[in-house]
Amino acid sequence: MPNLGAPELIIIAVVLIALFGWKKLPDMARSLGRSARVFKSEVDELKKDGKPVPSDASDTTVKGDVIDAEAERRAADARVADAERRAAEARAEADRLRAGNPSATPTSSTESDIRRDTTL
Template identity: 70%
Template sequence: MAGLGAPELIIIAIIIIALFGWKKLPDMARSVGRSARVFKSEVDEMKKDGAASQATIKGDVVTKDEERRAAEARADEAERKAAEARAEAERLRGDTTV
């Protein structure tokens, strides 16, 4: 932070308090912390994915058909889970209306 001393930081803090209000600052700080945690976890996940892709054996080639089949399998699994969730929700609704 080039050239930011105590007086400048105090002025910035006063401006932030004036703009957002004293009561909203804890909520904003909490929100920024959550966002930073989510961002960090996504970056870590991307690093893991990058390490996994670099670990593939040289000469392994994944064709577009294989990629498509894998994507279809993931979509089918997601649809199956969604159907199970809908059935469970219907069952629970039916139990509470009796």
Template identity: 45%
Template structure:
């Protein structure tokens, strides 16, 4: 273990405050959080790729091999649902911006 006690932690926090200033700390922590989220997502993607490479049913096709989707109708329905959700979000956003602007 590192053996960090309360005095060491206080000194570290003080040094960070002196280096960045209290106004930039929220932005720095937000940026760090985003970076960690991206890193975590990439690691999960790599893990999923490893699982797929071990599953013979999910391997990538050989050059020239034609692979039909498992269920094209289900894929189209999923794409349609996603498009409908996105359209609903855009309509709600437009409505909010119209009400925020007020009557004309």
């Protein structure tokens, strides 16, 4: 944290006074002091106990499936390739329809359904 000099502290004080008003600052400082005292006393109590605080995660065992990352990657690549192939077919069909050549053979049954719907 950077060193705070007198000019920085004055600017911070002016901003606090502008934001919260002169009357609320003493109450806020008092509340902050109380909170710091409570926090310090809790930390001291933990040190006096000498017992380490048990972590919730230390006793928890998570059971799960082992995943073959390489197989998952290959499956994802196959899905992407299939999606790209279908997108290319759809682009080709759209280009064919824009060109006004509906008599060309569609590449899939879905495209033939689209052609039938547009010719009605």
